[in-house]
Amino acid sequence: MIRFLEFAGRPLVFFVEECGRIMLLLLSTISWMFRPPFRIRVIFKQMEFVGVNSVIVVMITGAFTGMVLALQTYHGFRMFGGESLVGSTVALSMTRELGPVFTALMVTGRVGSAMAAELGTMKVTEQIDALNTMSVNPIQYLVMPRIIAAILMLPVLTIISDFVGIVGGYFVGVNLLKINSGIFIAKIIDIVDLEDIFNGLIKAAFFGLILSLIGCYKGISTIGGAEGVGRATTQSVVLSSVLIFISDYFLTAVMF
Amino acid sequence: MSNLSIEAKVGVFVVIGIIILGYMSMRLGKLGFKMDKGYEVKVYFDSASGLEEDVSVEIAGVEVGRVSKVLLEDGKALVILRIDSNVKLRKDVKASIGTRGILGDKYVVLVQGSSAAPLIEPGGRIVSTTTATDLDSLMNVLGEVAKNISTLTRSFANVMGGEKGEASLRSIVDSMQAVAETLNRTVQENNEELVKIIANLSEFSATINEISSKINKGEGSIGKLINEEDTVEKLNGTLASLKEITEKINRGEGSIGKLLNDEETVETLNSTLTSINDYMQKQESFRTYLDYRGEYLFDSNDVKSYLSLRIQPREDKYYLLQVVDDPGGVESVTDITTTTNGVTTTEHIEKKEKNEIKFSAQIAKRYYDLGLRGGIFESTGGFAFDYYLLKDRLTLSMEAFDFDSDSNAHLKFKADFTPFKHLYITSGFDDFISDEGNESFFIGAGINFLDEDITTILSDLPFYK
Amino acid sequence: MIEIIKISKSFNSQKVLDDLDLNIDPGKITVIIGQSGGGKSVLLKHIIGLIRPDSGQIIIDGIDITNLNDKKLNEVRKKFGMLFQDAALFDSMTVGENVAFPLNEHKRLSRKEINKIVDDKLNLVGLENVTHKMPSELSGGMRKRAGLARAIALDPKIVLFDEPTTGLDPIMRESIDKLIVATQERTKATFVVISHDIESTFTIAHKVAMLYQGKIVAVGTPDEIRSSNNSFVRRFIKDLRD
Ligand SMILES: Nc1ncnc2c1ncn2[C@@H]1O[C@H](COP(=O)(O)OP(=O)(O)OP(=O)(O)O)[C@@H](O)[C@H]1O
Numbered sequence: 001m002i003r004f005l006e007f008a009g010r011p012l013v014f015f016v017e018e019c020g021r022i023m024l025l026l027l028s029t030i031s032w033m034f035r036p037p038f039r040i041r042v043i044f045k046q047m048e049f050v051g052v053n054s055v056i057v058v059m060i061t062g063a064f065t066g067m068v069l070a071l072q073t074y075h076g077f078r079m080f081g082g083e084s085l086v087g088s089t090v091a092l093s094m095t096r097e098l099g100p101v102f103t104a105l106m107v108t109g110r111v112g113s114a115m116a117a118e119l120g121t122m123k124v125t126e127q128i129d130a131l132n133t134m135s136v137n138p139i140q141y142l143v144m145p146r147i148i149a150a151i152l153m154l155p156v157l158t159i160i161s162d163f164v165g166i167v168g169g170y171f172v173g174v175n176l177l178k179i180n181s182g183i184f185i186a187k188i189i190d191i192v193d194l195e196d197i198f199n200g201l202i203k204a205a206f207f208g209l210i211l212s213l214i215g216c217y218k219g220i221s222t223i224g225g226a227e228g229v230g231r232a233t234t235q236s237v238v239l240s241s242v243l244i245f246i247s248d249y250f251l252t253a254v255m256f
Numbered sequence: 257m258s259n260l261s262i263e264a265k266v267g268v269f270v271v272i273g274i275i276i277l278g279y280m281s282m283r284l285g286k287l288g289f290k291m292d293k294g295y296e297v298k299v300y301f302d303s304a305s306g307l308e309e310d311v312s313v314e315i316a317g318v319e320v321g322r323v324s325k326v327l328l329e330d331g332k333a334l335v336i337l338r339i340d341s342n343v344k345l346r347k348d349v350k351a352s353i354g355t356r357g358i359l360g361d362k363y364v365v366l367v368q369g370s371s372a373a374p375l376i377e378p379g380g381r382i383v384s385t386t387t388a389t390d391l392d393s394l395m396n397v398l399g400e401v402a403k404n405i406s407t408l409t410r411s412f413a414n415v416m417g418g419e420k421g422e423a424s425l426r427s428i429v430d431s432m433q434a435v436a437e438t439l440n441r442t443v444q445e446n447n448e449e450l451v452k453i454i455a456n457l458s459e460f461s462a463t464i465n466e467i468s469s470k471i472n473k474g475e476g477s478i479g480k481l482i483n484e485e486d487t488v489e490k491l492n493g494t495l496a497s498l499k500e501i502t503e504k505i506n507r508g509e510g511s512i513g514k515l516l517n518d519e520e521t522v523e524t525l526n527s528t529l530t531s532i533n534d535y536m537q538k539q540e541s542f543r544t545y546l547d548y549r550g551e552y553l554f555d556s557n558d559v560k561s562y563l564s565l566r567i568q569p570r571e572d573k574y575y576l577l578q579v580v581d582d583p584g585g586v587e588s589v590t591d592i593t594t595t596t597n598g599v600t601t602t603e604h605i606e607k608k609e610k611n612e613i614k615f616s617a618q619i620a621k622r623y624y625d626l627g628l629r630g631g632i633f634e635s636t637g638g639f640a641f642d643y644y645l646l647k648d649r650l651t652l653s654m655e656a657f658d659f660d661s662d663s664n665a666h667l668k669f670k671a672d673f674t675p676f677k678h679l680y681i682t683s684g685f686d687d688f689i690s691d692e693g694n695e696s697f698f699i700g701a702g703i704n705f706l707d708e709d710i711t712t713i714l715s716d717l718p719f720y721k
Numbered sequence: 722m723i724e725i726i727k728i729s730k731s732f733n734s735q736k737v738l739d740d741l742d743l744n745i746d747p748g749k750i751t752v753i754i755g756q757s758g759g760g761k762s763v764l765l766k767h768i769i770g771l772i773r774p775d776s777g778q779i780i781i782d783g784i785d786i787t788n789l790n791d792k793k794l795n796e797v798r799k800k801f802g803m804l805f806q807d808a809a810l811f812d813s814m815t816v817g818e819n820v821a822f823p824l825n826e827h828k829r830l831s832r833k834e835i836n837k838i839v840d841d842k843l844n845l846v847g848l849e850n851v852t853h854k855m856p857s858e859l860s861g862g863m864r865k866r867a868g869l870a871r872a873i874a875l876d877p878k879i880v881l882f883d884e885p886t887t888g889l890d891p892i893m894r895e896s897i898d899k900l901i902v903a904t905q906e907r908t909k910a911t912f913v914v915i916s917h918d919i920e921s922t923f924t925i926a927h928k929v930a931m932l933y934q935g936k937i938v939a940v941g942t943p944d945e946i947r948s949s950n951n952s953f954v955r956r957f958i959k960d961l962r963d
């Protein structure tokens with residue numbers, strides 16, 4: 001019995017501790033956010049990395065998501081003559097769910113993993129210690145700009161993805177499947193609320209927080225050389241993706 | 257592209273995002289740059305079932321406005337419509353609730369009357385409504401009708417057996433016809449009065465019922481009186497003269513009669529009643545909250561407490577009175593290290609300012625999701641912004657006060673999250689541009705009660721009874 | 722003045738420092754010698770607060786840094802410069818940006834002034850035409866010298882060197898030794914140097930401390946150390962000579 005408790009308990013204790021450490025990192029990031037010096041340039045650099053450099057990947061994902069959605073829902077709706085709803089279905093799915101979630105997953109793969117790898121390398125090669133010796137707080141200098149950049153950039157990427165997805169859906173629906181373009185757009189305007197878009201963007205900002213926080217956390221807690229860096233990278237992607245899906249459920253439950 | 261500065265790249269990127277967002281918002285039309293707010297008109301429906309706020313109001317299938325509110329008033333649904341200001345409604349416009357699509361979405365249909373009728377003023381009322389029969393109620397009625405018919409035919413069959421039955425039937429039908437004719441005529445002539453009379457009667461009879469039951473039991477002075485013989489006689493006389501008076505009044509004789517039969521008086525009375533009504537409604541949204549919050553300051557290991565009273569006369573406005581227990585923070589820290597014979601002792605001296613009690617008194621106003629506050633913050637002047645999110649469950653606030661002291665102004669950022677009713681957690685950064693080292697990150701929690709809640713809770717406690 | 726009082730440190734039940742006492746004189750060069758894996762780097766990291774001891778105190782100019790919070794520790798660290806054993810250059814920045822980093826962070830200087838200081842410091846350590854190279858494009862020895870330039874960029878009051886000359890050719894080794902002595906004489910700063918090189922230890926040190934099994938087993942001037950009776954010290958000096 002005791003052996004069983006130990007067996008079951010250790011991962012549980014580890015999990016609770018891990019949650020605690022991530023929360024502490026978040027808290028201290030927030031507390032460092034308001035202390036000078038404010039390194040705007042460093043934040044901009046991260047914004048470029050997280051936002052500008054991800055835009056192509058996000059656009060491609062968004063466009064094809066919208067196109068596939070249009071194709072799939074078209075066949076479903078045609079069964080009872082509801083082809084006119086394809087547009088609004090695509091738009092609603094993109095703005096509420098697929099835009100934010102797919103963007104977050106792509107950015108996790110591209111940026112979250114890079115954060116873990118970069119900070120992990122800095123950790124094992126003592127660069128983070130070096131920052132400390134120069135009286136520069138690594139959380140303020142490394143973690144905070146990344147988190148701010150991700151929180152700000154994810155909504156921007158998401159709105160682009162939403163838009164491109166709807167345009168992709170329009171292309172498939174109107175040009176290939178010959179749905180009337182006026183009805184296609186009118187139904188979107190009719191059914192999609194501004195709130196759907198905004199809630200999607202709030203979600204995206206939240207996902208940005210998750211993926212950057214996890215990436216940074218896994219990075220700065222890396223131990224064990226190059227192998228450790230690899231492990232941290234993988235774990236950060238897996239953990240972020242899982243958390244994005246879980247939190248998506250709860251955010252949806254709260255918002256809609 | 258590559259020789260663009262980082263700032264420029266990020267800037268272009270963000271601007272593109274904002275343009276797309278703006279474009280989509282405008283197309284979805286609900287935010288739009290619609291400066292035209294239109295005007296409001298009221299309409300009463302017997303039932304506004306399925307009618308949501310913000311659905312469209314249409315004339316001839318063209319959207320001319322939106323439903324801005326659906327309320328309950330005197331057992332009827334009061335629906336407030338916001339009509340575009342370039343659309344003029346006539347007094348004889350008819351309103352009904354329409355149903356759209358297979359999912360049965362409801363919207364409001366207006367049918368314009370003659371162009372001769374006067375216009376409805378903003379804030380006015382659409383009088384004429386037709387309750388569109390929806391599928392459900394139609395089916396219900398039909399079912400009932402069918403049932404009635406079947407009972408009717410059965411009893412008919414019973415009564416109508418034989419010749420005698422037939423004869424009596426004929427006479428019944430004849431007299432019925434006569435009665436119906438007279439009835440019809442009377443009703444047509446006095447339609448409106450009849451309705452009023454019936455309503456009055458039913459109300460009156462209810463009251464009478466109540467009173468008479470008391471009287472019967474001999475309760476109250478009237479009860480006692482009536483149970484004596486000669487009082488009855490007196491009463492009879494009184495009633496007779498009363499009857500005389502009312503008749504006079506009705507004919508417009510005497511001052512009261514003149515008054516009551518005067519159109520103007522009635523209107524004045526009506527508007528007075530309306531304004532009283534409005535006032536009462538305002539009273540209903542009047543609320544008082546009691547709130548306590550504690551904030552744990554990380555940098556000084558102290559707890560700062562706030563006890564506040566929030567008086568909220570209207571949804572979008574409140575007054576805040578607050579007592580703040582400020583630990584004051586650490587005034588100065590000195591470390592004295594002495595080394596004697598290799599043994600080092602360090603003395604850590606912290607001079608603390610005494611706890612200080614401060615007061616706040618603020619007035620707050622809210623515009624959509626943004627709140628503004630101003631007044632006294634912790635015994636100094638200041639102002640604040642509040643931003644409400646997630647259906648008011650999350651509030652982000654930025655406060656700025658204490659401008660006149662020599663040091664930097666006191667800025668405070670906080671986020672309050674209310675996961676459960678009454679309880680909330682808070683976190684933020686206090687005095688973060690302090691040049692006296694008072695800046696501190698904090699987390700805390702709070703509890704708040706509506707005035708009524710307090711009463712309920714207290715009365716549930718055994719010792720309060 | 723750096724006082725290290727009875728510090729102990731273990732990693733996973735491996736005792737690295739054991740009740741270690743050491744006073745480091747201000748304005749002098751103190752060289753710490755000891756076996757590889759003996760805990761010299763760990764000791765150095767304790768001095769700048771990167772590692773907190775399990776017990777004991779470290780007092781820098783009268784301030785006990787063992788229990789300071791990050792904010793106050795950062796204030797204390799402004800007195801320090803440190804060269805890491807593997808240089809720890811930021812590999813997302815060029816060599817020039819690495820050396821300029823502490824200047825940008827803590828000094829309000831124009832770009833021109835900063836560039837001038839960067840060039841000066843890189844010249845001092847014998848690096849030329851590397852300002853715009855990335856650390857990954859340098860050899861190990863060059864990286865170490867760039868790290869040295871970064872450590873002394875702010876002319877700090879206390880500089881910690883973790884094996885500044887390991888991995889350098891004899892000529893470069895000598896010139897770095899000279900640089901350390903010259904810089905110390907010019908700035909009158911406190912230098913703490915970890916070294917494996919017994920020759921240069923005896924040329925640059927004002928004081929030598931010998932770390933063995935988690936303790937300082939011998940402290941003294943180079944002459945005192947040379948004539949020490951401690952068997953381990955004797956063996957160590959002899960081994961390194963051969
Ligand atoms: N972060 C750490 N976690 C676990 N063990 C550590 C850690 N840092 C150092 N050690 C252990 O402490 C011991 C001393 O390490 P240290 O780096 O101080 O040696 P050193 O004296 O600098 O050796 P060298 O001359 O080879 O650089 C080593 O056995 C090492 O394994």
Ligand SMILES: [Mg+2]
Pocket residue numbers: 761762763806883
């Ligand atoms: Mg070492």
